[in-house]
Amino acid sequence: MAYAGFSVISYSASDAKVTLLLRTGSGYAATTISLRWNGGDWKLLPSSQGSLHTPVTLAQGPRGHILWEA
Incomplete structure (x- = not known):
């Protein structure tokens, strides 16, 4: 697996969910x-519970994400 991109779900001056x-x-x-x-x-x-991320799930594709260049 390799990081391909991201999307910001929510954002404030002190917290973000990505x-x-x-x-x-x-x-x-x-x-x-x-x-x-x-x-x-x-x-x-x-x-x-101490987890750093949610469980990894299948994604339909990159639509809606900002992609990082390879």
Whole structure:
């Protein structure tokens, strides 16, 4: 798997929720991360269970995501 792009689900001055698009051998998958602005930078915000991201799920494709150049 390789990171292919992202989309911003929600954003404020202190918090953001972002979907990361992953390219797999058979298509695309996605996971969501939560971020918090702290100390002048965005930092991952673990869930209450300690996870850094949601479970990875299949994605229909890159539509709706900003793609990173390879």
